[in-house]
Structure formats: structure tokens, C-alpha cells
Amino acid sequence: MAIIVNKEEKRSNIACSCKEILLEHGIKNLTISQIAKTAGVGKGTIYEYFKNKEDIVFEIITMFISEHEKKLFEITDQNISTKDKLFHFFYMIHEDENSNKQLNIYREFLAISMTNGTQEMVDFNIKCRGKFTDILGQIVKEGITKGEIHTEAQDMVSALLTFKLGLVVETHTAALDPKDEITRFLDALFKLIEIKEEK
Template identity: 55%
Template sequence: MAIIVNKEEKRKNIALSCRSLLLEHGINDLTIAQIAKAAGIGKGTVYEYFQNKEDIVFEIITLFIAEHEEEFYKKVTQAESTKEKIYHFLNLLYVNEETKKHLSLYREFIAFSLIDGTEEMEQFSQACQNKFSAILETIFDEAIQNHEIVPAARDLIPALHLFSKGLVIDTHILHTDAKSEISRFIETLFTLIEIKEKK
């Protein structure tokens, strides 16, 4: 009797088995041979599930995003205000040593995309941004419905992405303190968009 393999599950398991390898070696120095060895499969089998090395990197980053998203929603359910929710959203990559490793990988992905970017990388980056935009839109829409922020605030969602990406670079190059920059940005943002109670 033939063994039926769930291709999506197998793909995920291969990615999971080499995630620490990616964090250790980075995108550029990771090889298919290392991936195959970590997953306990042959190099040819890797190509049955992934088109190339970048495809594996996308899968691992997708797994990281899913983890961050889960952690974010845990924090959001405890958050008392929209301001706190936005803070948690922007602060996700700066929480602890593990998330800082993910941050380092994200920096490398940005650098790699700028230098040797492919159409697949652009599409993957756009898909990630769309996912995060959907999360922010939900937060903003709820705050607008509750008359906490002005409706025009929704137009600032792309600016939040730009701030977030800029901070990823500045924390590395200029050693900017992420937490204080995020706090300052949010205070300024809410000074502009928060609906003040009429006296």
C-alpha cells in the first residue's frame, strides 16, 4: 500500500527542521545541502517541495510571521486601548532575544531584496505587507467605529509600514532605541488622530 504524503505538511516540516539553521547561517550562506541534512532527506527531495533556496526562506519567514501574529493577538486581547495595540504591533520584533534573531533575518532579507531581488521576493514582500495591513485596518476600523480616532487616520496605515521598515534599518545602523522611538512616534500619531472628548 502506497504511503500518502501531505505535501503541505511535509513542506512545513522541512522548513521547521532548518529554521535554526537559517537563523545561524543567514540567507546568503544557507545551502540546499545543509537544508537536506537538517531535514534528514536527500537534496533531490528538497526540490520536490521547494523550487529553490529562496522558496524555503519564504516558507520559514511565513512560519515566523505566523508566530508573531499569534503573539500579537495574545497581547492585543490584553490591551486596553488602540494606542497599546499599535505599540504591540510595532514592537513585535524588539521583544526578546528570539525576536531579535528574526529581526536580523528580516534585515538580511531586505538587504538581499535590494541587491539581488527577484520578482518572487517582491511578490512575497507585498503579500507580507498586505497581511500586516489587514491587521492594522481591523484595529483602525474598530477604533474609528468606537469614535476613538478620526476616520482619516486609516490613510496613515502605509506610513506605519514605512516607519516600521525605517526603524528596522535605523536600529541596526544608528543603534536607535526601538522602544523609545516607537513610544515617541505613537504619542505624536495619537496627538493628531485621537478624538478628544468635548468639554
Template identity: 55%
Template structure:
């Protein structure tokens, strides 16, 4: 036998070495040759670890989502009401702090999924969906327990995620102001689901 490398680890290392370039230039302006160069490996070696260029974006997004989830959970804790929590969660990707470039790469990932989504990508997206559904579920459940919002709010989990997806897409496609849309929606929604008034 010869050298055995940890494929997973090296895959991550290669992806990370070019993530700066990818974040800055986008996938279409980055060649495999550049990626190989940035990782200090040969062009052929890239294909030992990735199917193609898109697969590299996928790897970076995977790492990004781990960080995103961590940050989401952290941020949410700092909010008091269910409404604030939702606002933070839905708006997190649009925080300046949360590097706008990551949003751009995430949008590129969605574009890839829309056109040439692989089963792995679908599986990953479903996993994210479950995780986020769980986070949203907790927020709503706590709000219900605290008497902030009505029982029926429980049925909104999926819709909130789809709304969020729409905002991510449309902030690029139509250039809507993401945080304003989120705020406006939550204002209206809470007018409907908050407890203490007659419709």
C-alpha cells in the same frame, strides 16, 4: 505509480528541520549540504522541494508570519486604547520574548526580496500587507468609534505600515532603538490626532 509524497508538507518539514541552524547562523553561513544533512536527505532532494537556499528562507518566513499574525491579534486584544494597540503591534517584532533571531531572519528575507525578489515573494509580501492593513484599520476604526482619535486618522494605515517597515530595516542598518522610535512617533502622532484639543 510509486510513492506519492505531499510536496507541501515535506517542504515544510525540511524547512523546519533546518530553521534552528538558519536562525542561528544566517543564510550565508549555511550550505545546502548542511541543510540536507539536518533534514536527513540527500543534497539533490533539497532541490526537489526548493529552488535554492533563498527559497528555504522564504518557506520559514511564511510560517513565521502566520505565527506573527496570530500573536499580533492576541496581543492587541489585551490593550485598551488605540495608542497602546498600535504600540504593541508595531513593537511586537522587537519584543525579547519574540525571539530576536526571528527578526534577524526576517531582515534576511527582506534583503533577499530587495535583491532577488521573485513574483511569489512579492505576492506573499502583498498578502501580508493586506492582512496588516486590515489589523491596523480595525484598530483605527475602533479608536474613531470610541472618540479617541479623529476621522482623518483613517488615512494613516499605509503610512503606519511603511513606518514599521522602516523601523525593521533601520534597527539593523543604523542601529536605532526600535521601541524608542515607535514610542516617540506615537507620542507625536497622538498629539496630532487625538480628540479634545485645538492644534
């Protein structure tokens, strides 16, 4: 009797087993041979489940994003202020060693995308941006509903995400302290969007 293999599950298992070597070697230095060895399969098997190395990298980055999303949803469910939720949204990727390793992979992905990226990379980036826009939009919408911030803040969701992505680059290239930058940004922003109690 033939063994039925769940292709999506096998694909996910291969990518999952390679998360650490991606963090260790980076995108450019990662090879199909390393991936196959780490996953405990032959190189030919890798190509049964992935088109190329980039496809595996996309799958692993998607796993990192899913982990990040889960943490963000935990924050959005907390009973804290909108300003605090936004702080966590911006800072979470900088807060510990594992997050910093993932951040370095994302920086490398951005660098490759900007210098010799493919349409596939652009499409992947748009998909990722959509996920974070949704979470950020949810935080802002809830802040409006709770009467903490003005309705017009909804129009700033895309710009807020652009700040987060710019911070990913600037904290690396200009050696900025993410916590200080986020705090200054949110203090200035909330002077504009926060609903002040009337005295």
C-alpha cells in the same frame, strides 16, 4: 501498498526543522546540504518540495510571520487602548532574543531584495505587507469605532506600516532605541488623531 505523502505537510515539516539553522547561519550562508542534513532527507528530496534555497527561506519566513501574526491577534483581542495596541504592533518584533534573531533574517532578506532581488522576492514581500496591513487596519478601525481616534486615521494605515518597516532598518543602521522611537512617534501621532474629551 504505496505510501501516500501529503506534499504540503512534508514541505512544511522540512522548513520547520530548518528554522533554527536559518537563524544561526542567515540566508546567504545557508546551504541545501545543511537543509537536507537538518531535515534528515537527501538533497534530491529537498528539490522535490522546493524550487531552490529561496523557496525554503520564503517558507520559513512565512512561519515566522505566522507566529508574529498569532501574537498580534492576541494583542488586538485585548481590552487595551488603540495607542497601546499600536505600540505592541510596532515593538513586538524587537522585544526578545528570538524576535531579534527573526528580525535579523528579515533585515538580510530586505538587503538581498534591494540589491539583487527577484520578482519572486518582490511578490513575497507584497504578500507579507498585505497581512500586516490587514492587522494594522483592524487596530485602527477598532479605535475609530470605539471613538478613540478620528476617522481620517484609516488613511494612515499604509504610512504606519512604512514607519514599522523603516524602524526595522533604522534601529540597525542608526542604532536607534526602538522603544524610544515608537513612544515618541505615537505621542506625536496621537496629538493629531486622538479624539479629545470636551471639557
